[in-house]
Amino acid sequence: MRRPGQSQGASLGQGPRMLQHNAFNPAECNVLVTYDSDGGCYELLTFGSMDGASNGVGADPNELRRGSCLAAVFLARNRFAVLDKNHQILIKNFSNEVTKKLTPPHPNTDGLHFGGTSGRLLLRCEDRITLYEQQSRKVLAELQVPRVKYTFWNHDCSLVALASKHTVVIASKQLDQLATVSETVRVKSGAWDTNNRIFVYSTLNHIKYLLANGDTGIIRTLDVPLYLTKAVGKKLFCLDREGKTRVVEIDNTEALFKLALEDKKYGEVMHMVRHSRLCGQSIISYLQEKGFPEVALHFVSDNKTKFRLALACGNIEVAMHTADKLPDDAIWHQLGTEALRQGNHQVVEMAYQRTKNFERLSFLYLLTGNTDKLRKMLKIAERRGDVMSRFHNSLFLGDAAERVSVLESTGQISLAYLTAATHGLEEDAARLRELLEAQGMPIPQTRPDAALLQPPTPIVRTDNWPLLAVSRGPMQGGDLSAATGGAADAAAAAAGAGGDEATGEEWDVDLDLDEDEIGGRGEGAANGGGGGGGGGGGGGEGGGWGEDDDLDLGDDDLDFGDEGGARAKAVPSDMADFAMPPAGRSLPTLWVDNSSHAADHAAAGDFQARIGRNAAVRWALTLGAMQLLNRQIAVVNFEPLRAHFLAVHTGAMASLPGLNAMPSLRSGLQRNASEKNPEKNSLPAVALKASVLLDRLKAAYKAFTMGSFAESRQEFDFILRAVPLVVGETRAEGNELKEVRNMELLAYFTCCNLQPAHLLLALRMAMASAFKGKNFITAASFAQRLLELPDLSSERHADLRLKVGLAQKVLQKSQQMARNEHTLDYDERNPFEVDCQSLKPIYRGTPSCKCPYCGSAYPLSAKGTVCVTCGLSQIGVETLGLVTTSSAGGKR
Secondary structure (H helix, E strand, O other): OOOOOOOHHHOHHHOOOOEEEEEEEOOOOEEEEEEOHHHOEEEEEEOOOOOOOOOOOOOOOOOOOEEEOOEEEEEEOOEEEEEOOOOOEEEEEOOOOEEEEEOOOOOOOOEEEEOOOOOEEEEEOOOEEEEEEOOOOEEEEEEEOOOEEEEEEOOOOOEEEEEEOOEEEEEEOOOOEEEEEEOOOOEEEEEEOOOOOEEEEEEOOEEEEEEOOOOEEEEEEOOOOOEEEEEEOOEEEEEOOOOOEEEEEOOOHHHHHHHHHHOOOHHHHHHHHHHOOOOOHHHHHHHHHOOOHHHHHHHOOOHHHHHHHHHHOOOHHHHHHHHOOOOOHHHHHHHHHHHHHHOOHHHHHHHHHHOOOHHHHHHHHHHHOOHHHHHHHHHHHHHHOOHHHHHHHHHHHOOHHHHHHHHHHOOOHHHHHHHHHHOOOHHHHHHHHHHHHHOOOOOOOOOOOOOOOOOOOOOOOOOOOOOOOOOOOHHHOOHHHHHHHHHHHHHHHHHHOOOHHHHHHHHHHHHOOOOOOOHHHHHHHHHHOOOOOOOOOOOOOOOOOOOOHHHOOOOOOOOOOOHHHHHHHHOOOOHHHOOOOOOOOOHHHHHHHHOOOHHHHHHOOOOOOEEEOOOOOOOEEEOOHHHHHHHHHOEOOOHHHHHHHHHHHHHOEEEEOOOOOOOOEEEEOEOOOOOOOOOOOOOEOOOOOHHHHHHHHHHHHHHHHOOOHHHHHHHHHHHHHHHHHOOEOOHHHHHHHHHHHHHHHHOOOOOOOOOHHHHHHHHHHHHHHHHHOOEHHHHHHHHHHHHOOHHHHOHHHOHHHHHHHHHHHHHHHHHHHOOEOOOOOOOOOOOEEEEOOOOOEEEOOOOEEEOOOOOOEEEHHHOOOEOOOOOOEEOOOOOOOOOOEOOOOOOO
8 A cells, every 4th residue: 555646665564564453434534554563553544535525634645644552443433542552542633643641441451442332442451351431431341351362343333253362252332241162273353244143253274153142153164264354145255365355155044044043033944944955963953952843853854863853842743653663662662751741641552552561551541540441451461471460450450359360370379368358259258268278278367447459430531631722833834744744644544444453453463462362353353344342243253352352352442543533632723823821920030120239139039140031132141139249339258248148038038838748838028019010110028127227236336335346346247248238218218328337337446537425435545555655745645635525515425524634634744744655657647547457547648449338448459359347348449339229110
């Protein structure tokens, strides 16, 4: 770049230089160039405006405006900031004149970046980035991040990407961290997409993207490194290492898909599903992680994966349709478990049949009250020769005769006799008694108080659990509907073909019954169309299960043909008329939203800060009570506040005991419950009251006067740590709280500015100590101050007027001696504050810092440590100050 009419020597940088930064000001058509010549330089170039005029101050393009710097950046449309080599920030106009000089808050600041808004700067240190407002000279926010090389603001300056050597961090306009990603290779460059929400960046061999919610992915690979300059849709404008401009075609469908999914724009999601090439295990895992397995169903063709996704989204129809293609007992067991969880007994029954899980099947029939099918299970157990299953099924049915038969067949004659005698089976009991006598075995005696072991008779035979009709979501169209329809059609076809053929065939195959006894089952059913009981017309030819009517599996027995219809009924056709009602908001949630007072957050149990999703804002930071106190009064040690936090939290909730073995009902107590509609502006009742603290303050004063310093200190500590969690009901009460805090701090014996009554006690003790130590000048000073106290003439201190004579004598004697035996670090003529750490004076003019909460003074060396007086706050931090009132409906 060369100025018109000038020689090569007057060109930009006077020869080849490594360009470090090139910032453009479109308002005045200026370019601020920084490069590394002579340890770092900047140069301000002015071009003609967009309409051909020259608007800039000093807009002559031949004028030389350059200087040395560590960094330079535009601050406003007519000013720019320069970080000189002395680490001072210089504010200059476009005539290169210094208008203001600032000292950065961190002495090791070595870089400047634009702050997103006119008048703000991002100050770079080795391990952090600071948002600084030059007008008020305040630090607005700080973010711990590795050394930042580049900053990229999106088009509306609502988000900023901070690029370090191997890290990219996305933060909000207020420097709240939203997302971060770490790379193993260097980050080369980056640019925001035109939609303001996709940050595209390049590494040595990849082009990647990062979203504000933390999602990241690879767009494409690179053969050679590229440096991004602009991203517009599917085009990426770059520079290669030869300085040539290149346009690269990219496919950002995956990033747009994730944004649409996050924004719940399901129409766009389904359009991308049908018309894009989104696939792969990564996108499926992402959808599962985000809670959208029904969308992932559209991407898979593998039956096992589809079955797993169908179970994840609770779609029993698709899961059953897929399980038919997977002859694996483990698959059917999983299907049965999920169907049981949803209360779909028909599918559970089918799954147990396929897996030959007879015990679970019998128990299912017992729970649903299906005694007919339970009796069939008894006969099946007899055919299988499973004695334990026979006994269990007879027990479930309450069939005492069958239990007697089972016990007798296994040689348990005594138990069989007792069972028969107890249940009134006289014939069986007499027969078994004869057997016992013939074998010489003792006859067991029955108990007169024996009770019959009979299961309750089912009154209501349960079917599938009732399902709430909900509208079919947009994710259930397309392939998913086809799969669902296919499963329903298959079940309906089985029902239409005769219902019993399919079910009976499954039972014949799975139960492996004797072919001679059920030989006519399949043929008779096929020919007779599943007729009930006498489908084959004759004694045993069409019964299917043998000659016994109890073994007949006709239309009324174990009929699975209606499963398709039952499943169809579970999802009625008019379900689109129902919309799921939104969940209500709990009182603790309202308390957090309606107040910025730490006590209200503690009452809600919101002790610490957390980040979560919000309906109005994609990512919202919820400030806990600890974070609020840290920002207001710089509290860093919260252990002394633990008891107060718990007291406020438990005091805001009422617990009502309920039924036995049931938890108590918790109900929030509201301090504005008398309002007409307290829920909208709900605020919690706070157990700590200002009146209680005032009573304890009086007790502390009394203890101090009586010389009980340990008790007094204990009371003062309680008050000092309780004040941040007291809510002033009115503004006047809030101001009173602050005054109470100041008054009780003045009562500390180590502080010179005591209340008059306490100052009298302190002066009397100091006078006596100085006189005994032969520091007569100092003793005279204390005696003179004591005699000048106005409270000595009041009636309240009539008893202390007896000490006036002693003070006058001390003053007279000290004036006669007029010398000090010891040199004290005390000058009564020079105002001072007491260093609360070393208990030494800090005279006026000496640099010092204070606790932002209690106001205790310390030397600068104590800055950043915890205050020893209150034990809560960090010394030397500038804060907003303690919040003592809260307004209903106020937002943070």
